[in-house]
Amino acid sequence: MAQTPYAYFPGCTLHGTMLEYNASARLVCEAAGVDLRELKDWNCCGAWSAHTTDYMLGLALPARNLQKAEAMQLPMVVPCAVGFSRMKLAMHEMENPAVLSAVNQAIDKPFKNSVVVEPLLKVLASDSLDLEVKKPLQGLKVACYYGCLLVRPQKILKFDDENNPQTMDKLMSRLGAEPVDWDFKTECCGAGMSMPRPDVVNRLSSKILLAARSMGADCIAVACPMCHFNLDFHQREVEAERKEKIQMPALYFTQLMGLALGFSAKKLMLDKHLVDPMPMLKSKGMAA
Amino acid sequence: MQMAGAITPVASSEFLDYVGKQSGQRIMDCYQCGKCSAGCPTAYDMDLTPRQMIRAIQLGLKEEALKSSTIWMCVSCQTCSVRCPVQIDIAKAIEAVRLLAVAEKAPAAEKNVKLYHQVFLKSVEFTGRLYEMGLSVAFNMLSRHPFTGMDILPTMLRKGKLALMPVFKGTAEVEAIFARIKR
Numbered sequence: 065m066a067q068t069p070y071a072y073f074p075g076c077t078l079h080g081t082m083l084e085y086n087a088s089a090r091l092v093c094e095a096a097g098v099d100l101r102e103l104k105d106w107n108c109c110g111a112w113s114a115h116t117t118d119y120m121l122g123l124a125l126p127a128r129n130l131q132k133a134e135a136m137q138l139p140m141v142v143p144c145a146v147g148f149s150r151m152k153l154a155m156h157e158m159e160n161p162a163v164l165s166a167v168n169q170a171i172d173k174p175f176k177n178s179v180v181v182e183p184l185l186k187v188l189a190s191d192s193l194d195l196e197v198k199k200p201l202q203g204l205k206v207a208c209y210y211g212c213l214l215v216r217p218q219k220i221l222k223f224d225d226e227n228n229p230q231t232m233d234k235l236m237s238r239l240g241a242e243p244v245d246w247d248f249k250t251e252c253c254g255a256g257m258s259m260p261r262p263d264v265v266n267r268l269s270s271k272i273l274l275a276a277r278s279m280g281a282d283c284i285a286v287a288c289p290m291c292h293f294n295l296d297f298h299q300r301e302v303e304a305e306r307k308e309k310i311q312m313p314a315l316y317f318t319q320l321m322g323l324a325l326g327f328s329a330k331k332l333m334l335d336k337h338l339v340d341p342m343p344m345l346k347s348k349g350m351a352a
Numbered sequence: 353m354q355m356a357g358a359i360t361p362v363a364s365s366e367f368l369d370y371v372g373k374q375s376g377q378r379i380m381d382c383y384q385c386g387k388c389s390a391g392c393p394t395a396y397d398m399d400l401t402p403r404q405m406i407r408a409i410q411l412g413l414k415e416e417a418l419k420s421s422t423i424w425m426c427v428s429c430q431t432c433s434v435r436c437p438v439q440i441d442i443a444k445a446i447e448a449v450r451l452l453a454v455a456e457k458a459p460a461a462e463k464n465v466k467l468y469h470q471v472f473l474k475s476v477e478f479t480g481r482l483y484e485m486g487l488s489v490a491f492n493m494l495s496r497h498p499f500t501g502m503d504i505l506p507t508m509l510r511k512g513k514l515a516l517m518p519v520f521k522g523t524a525e526v527e528a529i530f531a532r533i534k535r
Contacts, residue, residue, distance in 0.1 A: 076482035081513045105522035108476040112428060113469035116447065117454050119374075120357045120533045125476070128522070128529065166357050170532050216430035217441075226434050252393040255427035259491050260464040264427075268393055300504075336511050338504075 067099035070187070071133035073151070075144030076108050077289040084333035085289055088318035089143050089184060091332065095325050096193045100141070103132045109150040112256035123163065124170040126154040131175040139180035141187050143318070145288030148183045149213035149221065155181065156220045183214055185287045185317060186223055189235040198326035200240025204348055206320065207244050207281035208232040209272065211291040212252050226250065232285060232317055239324040248275040253294040262301065269294045270302040273312050282344055283313040285320055292316065296337050313341035323350055358534075359455040367414040374448035381438040382406045388432035388442045398422040399461070402432045402442050409445065423450035424462035464495050475518075480526040483518035 078086035093100050106129050115122025130151060133140040142148040158164040158177045168175055210229045218226035229250065233243035251272055254265030273295060276284050286292045295314040303310055314337065322332040329351040334341055345351035362370040372379050382403075389401035400408060400422045408417045417423070423446055432442040453460070460466035471490045475483045492498050508514045 077484070079519065080482070080484045080515060081508070083512065105480070105525075107480045107522045107526045108482050110476065111472070111482070113472040114476075116428065116450060117466075117469045117473070118533065119359060119451055121473070121530070123357075124529050124533060125526075128525065163357065170529055172528065172532070212429040212431070217434050252427060252429040252431065254393070255429060256468070257394075257427060257465075259488070260462070260468040260495075261425075264394060264397070264425075297504075336513060338507070 067097050069099040069101055069138055070141040070182075071136045071138040072100035072102045073106055073109075073129050073133070073140055073142045073144075073147055074102065075142065075147040075289065076111075077293075078143060082289040082292065084336040085143060085292070085316045085318065088316055088322045088327075088332045091327050092188060092318045092321045092325060093184075095327075096188060096195055098141070098187055098193070101136065101138065103129055103136075106132065109147045111146050111150065115150065115153070120166065120170055122150075123154045123157055123167050126150045127158065127167045127175055128171045128173070130155065130177070130179050130181070131171060131173045133181075134175060134179045139182060141182050141184050143184040143287070145183065145211060145214040146290055148181065151179075151181045152221050155179070183223055183287065185214065185231055185235075188318070188321065189231045195238070195321075195325065197239055197324050199324055199350065201236070201320060201324050201350065202240050204241040204320075204350065205244050205280055205282045206236045206241045207246055207276035207279060207284045208236060208249060208317075209276075209284050209286050209291060209295070209314075210249050211286070211288050212250065212255070214287055215250055232287065235317065236285065236320065239321060241320065241324075244276070244279040244281050246275055246279045246281070248272045253291050254298075255290060255294075258294060258298065262298070265294045265298050266301050266305060269298050270306065273299060273302060273310050276312055277310060281312070282348070283315050283320075283341060285317045286314055287317050296339050299339050311339055313337060313339050313344055315341055359451050361456050362414075362452065364412050364414040367412045367417070368409055370452065371409045371445055371448045374451065375441065375444040377440050377442075377445050378438075379406060379409050379440065379445060382410065382436075382440055383438070385437060387435050387437065391431045391435050393429060393431065394425045394427060398425045402426075402446065405446060405449070406440070406442060409449065417449045418453040418456065418458040419461060420449075421461035422446065423453055424460055424465040426450075467491065467494055477527060477530045478523070479518040479520050480522040481519065483515075485514050485516060486518055
């Protein structure tokens with residue numbers, strides 16, 4: 065299959081706690097003809113902390129990565145919603161020539177701010193990709209969760225509708241699954257508050273988990289490592305607070321794609337989540 | 353010499369002007385409809401709701417704004433910004449207030465949130481990337497909750513989700529960026 069090359073910025077967590085997102089993304093991309101060429105020595109985009117406390121640092125950290133993609137003369141693809149958001153918002157700020165010149169000074173590299181940046185979800189949901197669905201996700205009800213940073217603000221990110229995005233829903237339909245119609249697609253999960261204010265994350269993510277359950281979803285599909293952490297890792301705390309079991313698996317959209325394309329649960333690292341998706345997947349005949 | 357884009361202290365009389373320029377927003381356009389506060393996921397725990405924060409900026413109430421919990425409770429989810437009927441990027445205005453609070457070393461109402469950002473950025477400065485284990489340990493120690501998350505640590509290690517040692521990538525270049533910005 066012809067391979068389309070992209071400059072790949074995985075983001076810190078994909079080499080850390082969220083290695084299953086990286087592994088499943090790589091498998092699915094290879095099968096779909098998306099050639100991921102990882103940036104050499106990429107660095108953290110600064111996530112929530114840089115732009116929040118230091119204006120220039122919030123631009124220079126993404127810019128060092130953007131400059132690498134620009135030098136490769138390839139569009140950049142980003143699986144991490146935080147990274148995607150920071151790249152796009154920094155590029156928007158750097159449309160001001162004075163700001164761009166200051167950032168060039170800070171990174172000590174010539175950067176023209178001329179990179180195309182796409183979220184991995186957009187690339188993998190493209191109709192033009194030739195996907196061979198070997199095991200359709202028949203009978204799987206999926207609550208597609210986009211969160212904040214992938215879609216807001218639409219006028220700058222230019223990806224999907226910021227109120228009712230459809231990209232993941234359409235992809236899940238194409239794979240044979242049934243996306244549920246729900247209200248919490250773009251509600252905030254508590255973002256980076258996990259460490260400093262876990263109570264905020266528990267409060268917000270519980271609403272999302274319960275909304276998915278009330279719509280009869282078998283699992284939540286996500287495209288953001290931070291959302292995944294807040295919905296999966298924090299679920300045990302939500303359960304303890306509510307004194308009830310929820311056990312709503314949160315899976316990366318790339319893992320669901322991988323299952324449909326015929327990859328094994330082991331290869332897709334479905335054993336990495338704290339809320340074990342295997343009983344649900346086995347009951348649907350989607351994993352052995 | 354300070355780098356372009358560096359933020360310097362401002363007087364209360366210049367506060368509205370500073371926020372407008374730093375954020376690029378027309379703060380005086382706000383007519384206090386409250387849509388921002390209604391949609392904000394963390395407004396329930398802010399001393400000034402987003403609407404009240406914009407009013408405080410309009411009135412030049414710099415001290416009240418800088419010492420508010422609002423600037424640290426905002427998680428930059430952008431809900432307020434995309435719902436504003438007069439297109440004020442409210443999250444960006446709040447960010448401008450927070451950047452000034454950092455520059456003026458105003459005491460943070462949410463100490464742990466500010467601490468989290470500082471520890472996070474130290475990790476990036478020294479390893480080039482986020483070193484999750486280091487961030488967790490350092491934050492737990494400095495926030496005086498040393499045992500938070502200890503129950504789940506063995507599971508995380510068994511699943512291979514936490515690296516014990518950091519990976520150093522692009523370190524010298526990233527450190528140089530921090531140095532040039534002179535934080």
